[in-house]
Amino acid sequence: MINVGIKGKMGDFFRTIKTVPGVMMILAALIGGPIASAAYIIAIQQAGSIVIPIAALNTAVGAVLGKVLFKQELNKRMVAGVAICVSAGALIGSTGLGGDAPEGLVTGIGIALIAALGWGLEGCVAGFGTSMIDSEIGITIRQTTSGLGNLLILLPVFGIIGGNPKLSMSLTLQAFTSGPAMIWFLVSGICAYYTFMFWYKGNGMCGAALGMACNGTYSFWGPFFSWILLGVIFGMEGMELPPVAWVAAVLMAIGISVIAMNPMDLFKKEGGQA
Numbered sequence: 001m002i003n004v005g006i007k008g009k010m011g012d013f014f015r016t017i018k019t020v021p022g023v024m025m026i027l028a029a030l031i032g033g034p035i036a037s038a039a040y041i042i043a044i045q046q047a048g049s050i051v052i053p054i055a056a057l058n059t060a061v062g063a064v065l066g067k068v069l070f071k072q073e074l075n076k077r078m079v080a081g082v083a084i085c086v087s088a089g090a091l092i093g094s095t096g097l098g099g100d101a102p103e104g105l106v107t108g109i110g111i112a113l114i115a116a117l118g119w120g121l122e123g124c125v126a127g128f129g130t131s132m133i134d135s136e137i138g139i140t141i142r143q144t145t146s147g148l149g150n151l152l153i154l155l156p157v158f159g160i161i162g163g164n165p166k167l168s169m170s171l172t173l174q175a176f177t178s179g180p181a182m183i184w185f186l187v188s189g190i191c192a193y194y195t196f197m198f199w200y201k202g203n204g205m206c207g208a209a210l211g212m213a214c215n216g217t218y219s220f221w222g223p224f225f226s227w228i229l230l231g232v233i234f235g236m237e238g239m240e241l242p243p244v245a246w247v248a249a250v251l252m253a254i255g256i257s258v259i260a261m262n263p264m265d266l267f268k269k270e271g272g273q274a
Helices: 002-006 010-016 020-055 058-070 076-097 105-130 135-161 165-176 179-206 208-215 218-233 243-260 264-273
Strands: none
Touching (some): 002 010, 010 020, 020 105, 020 135, 105 135, 135 179, 165 179, 179 208, 218 243
16 A cells, blocks of 8 residues: 555555456455465464465466466466376375374365465456556555455454454454564565565466466475475474475476476477577
8 A cells, every 4th residue: 555655556546446357356355365365374384384385286276267267378288287286286185195194284285275276266367357457556456455354354253263252353463563573574565565466467467377377386485495494494393395295396396387388499499599
């Protein structure tokens, strides 16, 4: 809101939320914010960073939904990439079938699939909306809707489920009055602002399949930085990944690359330079 205010776009913001693309952005934000983001956080708490590649299946979901809802391109190569991503997700999920699987792993993977579905739908719908409105206006609608939804809907619901509605608001006040916590919230919020803005803008420029494919490379970088920052630096348990999960994360990145581009183009370019 501060950003659009400084740039003189506040009037455009309020006019846009009354339009069809603006309403689409609000609905996408409710799906990708309170629903998908909450599922993602709960999944990580349940099963650790292993669920990040599972949530990255939103790439495949968005590609399919883009074809179904908006008739965007989904050729045989892209379908093959989607199949690779799904296979990688299944490979990660297979780690929860062993007897030595940590408690909550299967539940966490299932909840991560909810996040993948929500983010896939959000990226598809919001990307379509961003092709018609300013990306900075779009991300302001998204983050404002998501923030208010989390604060006014999600927190009270969690409090009711937990049997203590007042506790959720008490914890919220503690977070806002905690200096160290707010520093991290501020840093993550700034990162989220640019991440989602470029995600929306990219999807609007090149379609959901290609845009979400590029975004989905976090299927590898997410577990990697979670392990480095949370596991190695801060010493949190459960951030390590078994070898099969790393293989699946790399496999999913390959699948995403296949969706994004024709691998044979790399050889053509090399041949042309030679």
